[in-house]
Amino acid sequence: MAASNKDTKFSGVFFQTERLIVRKWRDPDIEDMILGLNNERTAHDFNVPFPYSENDAKAYLQKTKNSKNGSLYFAVCYKNSNHVIGGGGIYLKGDVYLVGFWIKESEQKKGLGRELLQGVSDYVFDVLHQDVIYAIYYEWNVNSQKLISSCHFSIITEPPFKAQSKQAVYVCYSRAQRDSLKQKTSKKKTNPRF
Numbered sequence: 001m002a003a004s005n006k007d008t009k010f011s012g013v014f015f016q017t018e019r020l021i022v023r024k025w026r027d028p029d030i031e032d033m034i035l036g037l038n039n040e041r042t043a044h045d046f047n048v049p050f051p052y053s054e055n056d057a058k059a060y061l062q063k064t065k066n067s068k069n070g071s072l073y074f075a076v077c078y079k080n081s082n083h084v085i086g087g088g089g090i091y092l093k094g095d096v097y098l099v100g101f102w103i104k105e106s107e108q109k110k111g112l113g114r115e116l117l118q119g120v121s122d123y124v125f126d127v128l129h130q131d132v133i134y135a136i137y138y139e140w141n142v143n144s145q146k147l148i149s150s151c152h153f154s155i156i157t158e159p160p161f162k163a164q165s166k167q168a169v170y171v172c173y174s175r176a177q178r179d180s181l182k183q184k185t186s187k188k189k190t191n192p193r194f
């Protein structure tokens with residue numbers, strides 16, 4: 001059952017999309033976190049150790065609880081399940097937010113990554129009141145590159161935070177772009193010939 005606004009307030013839910021609930025991490029999530037991240041490709045692409053051990057998961061969970069740096073760490077579940085199928089962070093870098101996330105391999109290629117990134121962007125614009133959201137992909141990570149470009153992020157050469165690696169490509173997406181796309185979509189719906 002989808003969470004109500006009341007659930008959202010009291011159960012650490014950041015936001016929901018059509019199919020997903022994006023919420024805070026909880027202690028019982030450890031097993032799902034290991035199942036998702038103890039995968040060579042996902043671990044490599046999300047830049048976490050492989051094999052991904054119980055200690056790695058416990059340390060990460062502790063980090064998400066103790067975080068006082070303004071960054072948000074989230075777990076991703078289907079709406080009808082409490083099992084975690086992905087996770088990530090909306091990291092505060094100076095006064096801007098940078099997003100990074102993963103989806104468990106068995107759940108990839110179902111449009112969830114795209115749905116999640118659109119939801120995160122809306123959250124950053126509408127709840128965190130930012131005009132721009134930033135992301136990074138690595139030149140070798142074709143899946144990430146395709147996903148990010150399909151969500152209309154564009155490449156920037158001078159990110160407003162410290163560069164991470166020479167292979168990192170910096171991208172951003174703005175509230176103005178989102179609003180203009182929304183307007184075009186609603187015009188198309190009301191007038192299919194538009």
Ligand SMILES: CC(C)(COP(=O)(O)OP(=O)(O)OC[C@H]1O[C@@H](n2cnc3c(N)ncnc32)[C@H](O)[C@@H]1OP(=O)(O)O)[C@@H](O)C(=O)NCCC(=O)NCCS
Nearest residue numbers: 042045046101102103108109110111112113114143144146
């Ligand atoms: C990058 C990542 C998040 C993509 O997640 P995902 O859920 O597979 O993303 P999507 O399903 O939205 O899109 C992936 C592909 O599936 C396709 N797709 C979308 N909906 C689909 C559907 N219903 N059925 C089949 N394919 C679908 C998309 O068109 C896209 O195709 P393309 O790669 O040819 O462009 C995932 O591969 C991952 O977790 N990688 C490891 C971590 C990582 O790289 N993180 C960086 C993210 S910034």
